[in-house]
Amino acid sequence: MSQVATWLDTTFSAFDMSGLAFCHEVAESCLGSVLTPLCQVLAYFGDHGIGFIILALVLMCFKKTRTIGICMLVSLLLDYLFANLGLKTLVDRPRPFEQNEQWAEWWTAVGALSPGGSSFPSLHAAMMASYMMIIALSKRTMGWTLGAIALVLLMDFSRAYLVVHHPTDIIVGTIIGIVIGICSYYLVKAVMSKFQYRAAMILE
Numbered sequence: 001m002s003q004v005a006t007w008l009d010t011t012f013s014a015f016d017m018s019g020l021a022f023c024h025e026v027a028e029s030c031l032g033s034v035l036t037p038l039c040q041v042l043a044y045f046g047d048h049g050i051g052f053i054i055l056a057l058v059l060m061c062f063k064k065t066r067t068i069g070i071c072m073l074v075s076l077l078l079d080y081l082f083a084n085l086g087l088k089t090l091v092d093r094p095r096p097f098e099q100n101e102q103w104a105e106w107w108t109a110v111g112a113l114s115p116g117g118s119s120f121p122s123l124h125a126a127m128m129a130s131y132m133m134i135i136a137l138s139k140r141t142m143g144w145t146l147g148a149i150a151l152v153l154l155m156d157f158s159r160a161y162l163v164v165h166h167p168t169d170i171i172v173g174t175i176i177g178i179v180i181g182i183c184s185y186y187l188v189k190a191v192m193s194k195f196q197y198r199a200a201m202i203l204e
Helices: 003-011 013-028 032-060 063-091 101-109 123-139 142-161 167-203
Strands: none
């Protein structure tokens, strides 16, 4: 556990506690029977990035969505390098259920999923934010944008609901994902435009 992790736990303890407590109250309500399996499905989808990889590869199979799929794969690689290999290793913040007996009880009540690794930042949140940012930039319609925002919020909520991340982990992960999604989208578009220009010049 690094000094940064200690600072996060000290500075944002009240905020993280209130966020996790709210999620626990929701889990204990009548909504819990629906939300618990839903949040677990989202967790399994994002584990090791497998669901996100499959989605990107499927989109790459079709001409109309190929660019989106490529952007997603690029963002996934950047998310993994920066958030997972970089910040997670450096900060080394324990998961909530590893720090507090009460949080451990809440974690057990919603399935006791054990993702492994450290807590800060949330890679699930980063990957979903990157993907949805790319979709929003590609489609540029209110419907797609609102849908993308809803999925990001759902993924973010699920990570706190399952007590596998502090709310601060999720917020930072989402911000990282948004930035990486924007960078990936414009990087891929720029590279593809350059190659298309060169191809056109050769054909002439």
